[in-house]
Amino acid sequence: EAGVTQSPTHLIKTRGQQATLRCSPISGHTSVYWYQQALGLGLQFLLWYDEGEERNRGNFPPRFSGRQFPNYSSELNVNALELEDSALYLCASSPGARDEKLFFGSGTQLSVL
């Protein structure tokens, strides 16, 4: 069974550009979570999608947005990139919405120059 897959593995952008990160959850999982892990910092919760709806978002500006598609895959968009957006972006999935075990992808390393 395939795990959570994220693409691309690495992404290099310049300040002011837009970045799109993609995540495919484990088959059968309906919930997708996005986290930001900046160097030396803990995981910061970004967004949670379940059954195609945004259920919760962390303390990030509106230029961080996303969506979940009917096949439960998800996309994270970051507009007007800033240098401090450079981080590892991790996607996780779970079977449902209630306190279930998280399964993580390998992440997308975003570098903003």
Place this chain on the structure above:
Amino acid sequence: KQEVTQIPAALSVPEGENLVLNCSFTDSAIYNLQWFRQDPGKGLTSLLLIQSSQREQTSGRLNASLDKSSGRSTLYIAASQPGDSATYLCAVYTGGYQKVTFGIGTKLQVIP
């Protein structure tokens, strides 16, 4: 607001040593707690999940315990190996609908 602290921040031990990693949390009303391993620049690999009704979970050389009343969890690694070198994170689930708080992690180095 739930806060999760992991001590120590870094740990270096010789191969073969048994070791304990600590995780403390401020709100004892948790649903479960999960320990992860993260290799540099990589995603998180789940090690153990302890439900709030459980006291401990074991997987191979790993044993995780949970004491909700004192707000603490420990991850015990027996007979450490160089391949165990990684950052270990604990994640605490509180409330409904997947409210998860992560610790910053303990960076473990096992020296051959």
